Amino acid sequence: MENQFSIKTKKESSIPVIYLYGDVTAESDELITKTFRKLLKKSHTKIILNFEDVKYINSSGMATMLALISEKNQEVDLKFVALSSHFKKIMKLVGITDFVDTYETISEAINN
Amino acid sequence: MKLHSITDSMSKVIELQIPSSLGNEKAAMDLSDSLTNNLQFSKDRQAEIKTAVSEACINAIEHGNKFDTDKKVQILFRESKKFLEIEVIDYGDGFLFDKHPDQINVLKKIESNRREDLRGWGLYIIKKITDKIEAQKLNYGYSLKMFFKRSHKRGY
Ligand SMILES: Nc1ncnc2c1ncn2[C@@H]1O[C@H](COP(=O)(O)OP(=O)(O)OP(=O)(O)O)[C@@H](O)[C@H]1O
Ligand SMILES: [Mg+2]
Numbered sequence: 001m002e003n004q005f006s007i008k009t010k011k012e013s014s015i016p017v018i019y020l021y022g023d024v025t026a027e028s029d030e031l032i033t034k035t036f037r038k039l040l041k042k043s044h045t046k047i048i049l050n051f052e053d054v055k056y057i058n059s060s061g062m063a064t065m066l067a068l069i070s071e072k073n074q075e076v077d078l079k080f081v082a083l084s085s086h087f088k089k090i091m092k093l094v095g096i097t098d099f100v101d102t103y104e105t106i107s108e109a110i111n112n
Numbered sequence: 113m114k115l116h117s118i119t120d121s122m123s124k125v126i127e128l129q130i131p132s133s134l135g136n137e138k139a140a141m142d143l144s145d146s147l148t149n150n151l152q153f154s155k156d157r158q159a160e161i162k163t164a165v166s167e168a169c170i171n172a173i174e175h176g177n178k179f180d181t182d183k184k185v186q187i188l189f190r191e192s193k194k195f196l197e198i199e200v201i202d203y204g205d206g207f208l209f210d211k212h213p214d215q216i217n218v219l220k221k222i223e224s225n226r227r228e229d230l231r232g233w234g235l236y237i238i239k240k241i242t243d244k245i246e247a248q249k250l251n252y253g254y255s256l257k258m259f260f261k262r263s264h265k266r267g268y
Contacts, residue, residue: 025134026134027134056138056141056166058137058163058166058167058170058234059167059170059231059233059234059237060170060231062233063227063230063231063233066218066221066222066230067227067230069222070222070223070224070230084159085156086156086159086160086163089160090163090237093236093237093240094218094233094236094237095216095218095219096218098218099222
């Protein structure tokens with residue numbers, strides 16, 4: 001039943017991309033938050049989260065996303081890539097998309 | 113995990129029981145997926161119903177049974193002519209469902225310094241997704257019934 005969550009961070013065109021693998025739930029909260037904080041310290045102006053390999057996001061995952069939004073300052077643009085239409089809708093319901101732009105591909109997120 | 117299928121005169125009932133630890137809600141989500149697929153709900157609607165099932169199960173595991181793995185969460189899927197009804201039962205004291213707010217101020221949450229203030233989305237999402245909802249205190253626990261119109265072909 002357990003789904004091992006993991007993260008990979010890679011720079012694309014000098015912009016950090018956090019690749020999420022597995023479920024975004026209470027279990028993944030700490031790793032996502034820590035990874036994000038490390039990048040915030042390096043004063044990037046844009047940080048991208050890739051959801052391509054995420055099949056399940058629950059309410060705890062929504063709280064994790066809100067934590068990222070609340071910890072970053074206004075100068076940092078947070079961008080979400082490859083969210084399924086369903087989870088995009090849920091993030092819209094919660095209000096997350098008021099603070100984060102969503103894109104289909106990483107290159108779109110980089111260029112916008 | 114236990115799975116039963118009962119057919120009474122009115123409707124078909126499928127029962128699943130899961131132990132009260134996080135992650136087990138996925139069994140209920142999988143079952144939801146296969147049932148909603150058989151009942152020809154749209155793909156969008158299937159995903160929404162699955163999310164509602166997940167959040168109701170997580171609440172039952174966390175707030176109802178308080179992660180006590182000796183206590184099971186019971187999930188009943190009932191098909192009737194008009195609805196797919198999904199009931200989630202735990203052994204807790206429940207809560208005042210009618211007092212739960214219909215709107216949540218996300219900005220206020222983000223501006224709070226307390227991490228736990230960022231939570232509180234499960235019921236809100238459930239309410240937005242379901243066509244009808246009934247919460248009831250039982251003599252041994254708490255029941256949340258979610259109804260999904262079978263004619264509801266599109267997402268909310
Ligand atoms: N089955 C239940 N038994 C007892 N209390 C419940 C139950 N379901 C919900 N509640 C109460 O309602 C509140 C709101 O639930 P909701 O799912 O919206 O938020 P949460 O579970 O606190 O956080 P999140 O779902 O965002 O992780 C809970 O904090 C809890 O107090
Ligand atoms: Mg909840």
